[in-house]
Amino acid sequence: MSTTPSLRVALIAVASLALLAGCGNSSDADSDGKNAGGGSSSSKVTVVASTNVYGDITEQIGGDKVDVTSIISDPDQDPHSYEASTQNQLALSKAKVVIENGGGYDDFVDRMLKSSGNSGAERINAVKVSGKTAPEGEELNEHVWYDFPTVSKLADRIAAALGKADSANADTFTKNAEAFKKKLTALETKEADIKKAHHGEGVGITEPVPLYLTEAAGLDNKTPEEFSEAIEEGDDVSPKTLQETLKLYSGKKVAALVYNEQTSGPQTEKVKKAAENAGIPVVPVTETLPEGKDYIGWMTSNVDALAAALNK
Template sequence: MRFSRRSLMASALVVGLAALSACSSGTSGSTAASSGSSVAPVINVVASTNVWGDVAAQVAGGLNANGVSITSIISDPSADPHSYEASTQNQLALSRAQVVIENGGGYDDFVANMLKTANNSSSTVLNAVDISGIKAPAGEDLNEHVWYDFPTVTKVARQISDTFGEKDPANKHIYDTNEKAFEDKVSGLQNDEAGIKQAHNGAPVAITEPVPLYMLEACGLENKTPEEFSEAVENGTDVSASVLKETTDLFNDKGVKLLAYNEQTTGDTTTAVLNAAKANNIPVVPVTETLPDGKNYISWMQMNLDNISKALG
């Protein structure tokens, strides 16, 4: 069994949450366009990250539209999601949530722990990994970064729409319409992936973590990074000198076309790889685990695809 930084974080929260008070007010949210509606909240939604919070907002029509109030627990674009610390504000939001959207797959176990502490067993919990139907290959760990997998995002958006419609039947047609519009935009992103695949199928690439792998694979790109390297970075463990050399040699030998670099999890090891890429004029494509400032899900993923296409030439 793999013990990642996420697992350790979740264990620490079990102790820390017991001390939290449930007498705080206010919420935080992700960025999305509002429909302009000023309806009193009918559905309180809490998402583990602003990625899923934004998908929910796209379905609702905005962060506080059509009676849907959305809170995202992790929303700081400069924060490392692996080192999240709970707050009374988040605890209060979860205690009132009617819908909770978690990523699952071990990524955000803190949500389940917080729900238990909040004594909220009545909320509808949507787990993106479960909804995706994706299973880990035999003998391998699951890549839990399913928000980079567009078929999964579409499935989750549909489930969100169905759930909103069940809890607020009067606005079901609005949620269905918004979800369809969002789904059409995701289809456009998939068309861009197909275009990159047609032009660059089989091109070798490197990563620091598996965060963007679903997207890279959909673009037909082949990850050449030693598994021991990306696993060690993701789990916060040491990388052996031989594995680090094997990884940096990918750039020294011009064996890859780009480096997909997770900007939110950095350290000496990833810096060494980044420097090797730059020294050999290998394009670097920055990726993140949460929404950058000023982006919604669609514009964020479009930016990632545009950066990949530009890097490949």
């Protein structure tokens, strides 16, 4: 039997209330080994982030003064199709700070936070922090964590929220945010170096995920919009659009393919194969942190890989 979205949320809320009633001594932990209830120590600021991207940024700023739960942390999980659990809702019910991407990317956070009854949490929406809006007649590219100026603004916003929750350590959070932003500046310098050497060169993508990065590097996305939109939405690409996309590689009209590994399928695999057959470098990217990487290390690898591909 299928359920409507509203009924599904209601069922989750009921299950969560039962869980809250019986979990006083629970030792359940999330995939990172952290207590899914939102914190192992009452002295720490409990934070829930929709993905481990925002979770890691928060840890860089909060250090040992925060207890962070990242709802999505599996690099093989497509965030667009994620279905949150009762454990997630329990964490949200106890969070002092909640960080979401926004822009339609992780709407489950809004639904579950509302059902949790936690109206006092400080909420941070990365898309709203970015100030970005959709161009007229187009959709917003919500993947704002690939935009370093946005992440810099977000760092300040996170530091302010943590400082509000823990005023005794507000100065520490501010200093940590400044140190983090200096590392972002170094990444922007790398982007500027790519732009200086390769401005106007064409690249292909499978999804809009890396576009803030490629645009900052001065590169021209040649992929038909119909292709990348269909892949992002999980729809089939028309044969005409697929052939138009494949010709970018057989005709060597692009210098690299930036490929989202988290949403691969038969049609994106055809594009990847076409690039490889043509000797065009493939630069893999993901939407969440790979295992063993922090945000700065991850983005440094992405920028360096793009530069290396273009320099071939």
